[in-house]
Amino acid sequence: MIIIITGTSKGIGFEIAELLGKKGHIVYGFSRRTVNSSYFTSLSVDVTDKEQIEEAVSMILRKEGRIEVLINNAGMGMVGAVEDTSKQDIQNLFTLNLIGPVQMITAVLPAMREQKLGKIINISSIGSEMGLPFRGFYSASKSALDKVSEALRYEVKNWHVQVTTVHLGDIKTTIAESRIRTKVSQVYKKVFERVYHLMNQHVAKGTEAIEVAVYIEGLLERRDWKAHYYFGKLGQRIGVPLKWILPQNFYEKLMRKYSQMDEY
Numbered sequence: 026m027i028i029i030i031t032g033t034s035k036g037i038g039f040e041i042a043e044l045l046g047k048k049g050h051i052v053y054g055f056s057r058r059t060v061n062s063s064y065f066t067s068l069s070v071d072v073t074d075k076e077q078i079e080e081a082v083s084m085i086l087r088k089e090g091r092i093e094v095l096i097n098n099a100g101m102g103m104v105g106a107v108e109d110t111s112k113q114d115i116q117n118l119f120t121l122n123l124i125g126p127v128q129m130i131t132a133v134l135p136a137m138r139e140q141k142l143g144k145i146i147n148i149s150s151i152g153s154e155m156g157l158p159f160r161g162f163y164s165a166s167k168s169a170l171d172k173v174s175e176a177l178r179y180e181v182k183n184w185h186v187q188v189t190t191v192h193l194g195d196i197k198t199t200i201a202e203s204r205i206r207t208k209v210s211q212v213y214k215k216v217f218e219r220v221y222h223l224m225n226q227h228v229a230k231g232t233e234a235i236e237v238a239v240y241i242e243g244l245l246e247r248r249d250w251k252a253h254y255y256f257g258k259l260g261q262r263i264g265v266p267l268k269w270i271l272p273q274n275f276y277e278k279l280m281r282k283y284s285q286m287d288e289y
């Protein structure tokens with residue numbers, strides 16, 4: 026298959042691109058920094074730049090004649106209190122985590138519709154299903170992408186284009202280093218530092234990125250996709266059904282404990 030993956034210079038995207046390339050697919054990876062790989066073609070494309078995307082997609086279509094799969098993986102985290110976060114920080118985050126994937130989708134859809142065939146995977150987070158403390162805007166940006174994916178499924182089904190969202194738990198990558206850390210005011214500092222340390226520990230002890238790649242490879246072989254898939258440690262995945270099953274206040278108590286929010 027001809028596959029485009031975004032965010033392939035490191036982390037999860039790199040592992041997916043290498044694995045799918047090794048399995049014999051023709052893979053193009055988009056990231057701002059290019060990398061050397063024997064298994065995929067790395068192109069310098071900023072997914073927030075519509076012109077760069079369109080140029081790269083046209084080049085791939087001229088060369089390969091089709092694009093069967095798009096994996097929207099490029100994204101970043103942001104930490105800080107809701108109250109402290111600037112408009113600019115929110116705009117930067119949503120530009121990458123929401124507008125970037127949407128621009129990628131609009132660039133490949135005409136070809137997928139013409140082919141009457143296509144698969145689009147949007148990489149989201151288990152944290153998109155709940156407002157995580159000090160990650161409110163990250164949760165919101167991924168949640169916005171989830172809802173766009175759900176709507177898109179209806180809109181493109183008649184052309185046999187499938188869309189799904191893969192919600193990940195903590196995965197061991199360098200995401201913690203590239204997160205935007207907003208200014209944190211004194212009132213939140215003590216609890217923020219504790220929660221921040223904990224979230225970095227979760228990433229450091231997270232699932233290996235190669236396991237995500239293997240999961241995505243398996244997903245590409247499935248015939249009919251559901252709207253949402255969840256991948257990660259059971260202790261994190263379980264948070265999603267628990268939110269709907271448990272009484273709301275009890276669920277919040279559990280989340281406060283899990284996030285060590287209790288002692289201000």
Ligand SMILES: NC(=O)c1ccc[n+]([C@@H]2O[C@H](COP(=O)([O-])OP(=O)(O)OC[C@H]3O[C@@H](n4cnc5c(N)ncnc54)[C@H](OP(=O)(O)O)[C@@H]3O)[C@@H](O)[C@H]2O)c1
Nearest residue numbers: 032034035036037056057058071072099100195196198200
């Ligand atoms: N790691 C986790 O625990 C975790 C959990 C849930 C969800 N996720 C999601 O999984 C995805 C990948 O995360 P990761 O952990 O692999 O992150 P990462 O190690 O920080 O890698 C992020 C990738 O995105 C690329 N990127 C960033 N801005 C870009 C832009 N403007 N245009 C093109 N590419 C850009 C980066 O390349 P350049 O800097 O070279 O552009 C890099 O290759 C993200 O969407 C993230 O939200 C991760």
